Amino acid sequence: MLLAVLAVLLFGLWKRAGNRGGQQYAEPFRIAGDLYFVGANDVSAFLITGPEGHVLIDGGYPGTAPMIIASINALGFDIRDVKVLLNSEHHFDHAGGLAELQRASGAALWASEASADAIARGGDHADLPLPVRALMWARILSYPPPRVDHRFRDGDTVRVGPVALRAHVTAGHTRGCTSWSFAVREGERELQVVSACSLVVLGVGRYAEQGADFERTFRELRAIPADIWVTSHGRLWGRYRKFVARDSVADPVEAFIDPAGYRAYVDSGEARFRRGVVQ
Numbered sequence: 681m682l683l684a685v686l687a688v689l690l691f692g693l694w695k696r697a698g699n700r701g702g703q704q705y706a707e708p709f710r711i712a713g714d715l716y717f718v719g720a721n722d723v724s725a726f727l728i729t730g731p732e733g734h735v736l737i738d739g740g741y742p743g744t745a746p747m748i749i750a751s752i753n754a755l756g757f758d759i760r761d762v763k764v765l766l767n768s769e770h771h772f773d774h775a776g777g778l779a780e781l782q783r784a785s786g787a788a789l790w791a792s793e794a795s796a797d798a799i800a801r802g803g804d805h806a807d808l809p810l811p812v813r814a815l816m817w818a819r820i821l822s823y824p825p826p827r828v829d830h831r832f833r834d835g836d837t838v839r840v841g842p843v844a845l846r847a848h849v850t851a852g853h854t855r856g857c858t859s860w861s862f863a864v865r866e867g868e869r870e871l872q873v874v875s876a877c878s879l880v881v882l883g884v885g886r887y888a889e890q891g892a893d894f895e896r897t898f899r900e901l902r903a904i905p906a907d908i909w910v911t912s913h914g915r916l917w918g919r920y921r922k923f924v925a926r927d928s929v930a931d932p933v934e935a936f937i938d939p940a941g942y943r944a945y946v947d948s949g950e951a952r953f954r955r956g957v958v959q
């Protein structure tokens with residue numbers, strides 16, 4: 681009896697930990713123009729605001745959604761003004777909070793054709809290693825399924841009034857992995873922003889076209905101009921380093937202008953792929 685109680689207790693704790701993914705609230709901030717960071721300490725989420733409504737990229741873990749909503753509030757915006765939800769990839773740590781964000785905002789969710797079914801199911805088991813799949817079957821790593829309202833193709837543009845983001849299906853990490861490019865206006869300057877998808881090569885459960893997809897993805901990402909770049913994990917784009925660096929430059933936006941960092945991100949992703957480094 682005691683063992684059963686203990687097991688239930690541990691399962692509950694484990695599930696809660698999985699929902700949060702160890703994420704902590706992180707102070708939100710403006711990156712440039714109408715682009716804001718609203719993610720947690722590692723998993724990213726980005727808000728792009730506009731006069732006819734806002735766009736939100738990524739939902740973090742299920743447990744990250746309340747942090748994202750709190751961050752949007754803290755910046756003086758309202759989750760109910762988010763009209764479009766976008767996503768970089770269907771995995772638990774970036775799509776897990778979408779259902780709650782959709783409930784709170786009423787926003788339409790756009791997903792790439794190759795991600796839509798996985799997201800609408802609350803995760804995809806097929807391309808993950810067996811132990812991870814087991815956690816999904818136990819409903820520890822699946823997530824509340826959001827409603828997918830629209831499907832886009834590579835090269836499509838998603839708009840909310842003057843806010844326009846171009847979808848680049850940069851597959852490899854997942855089949856539908858999507859990078860987003862858009863412009864922000866900072867004073868007199870127009871800055872090009874890229875939200876790049878993960879370049880981590882998942883070894884077990886890799887799909888047949890993964891190699892060809894990655895080859896195309898490296899070419900595609902290199903062809904996108906980037907003054908500012910971000911990606912779905914803060915540690916990879918230097919969220920905290922750049923956030924702190926704002927205090928030591930005359931114009932805080934300068935801390936985020938990093939075309940060399942973007943090239944290095946793509947180069948290191950490609951180098952790992954060529955060396956056969958899988959995770």
Ligand SMILES: [Zn+2]
Pocket residue numbers: 769771853878
């Ligand atoms: Zn992933």
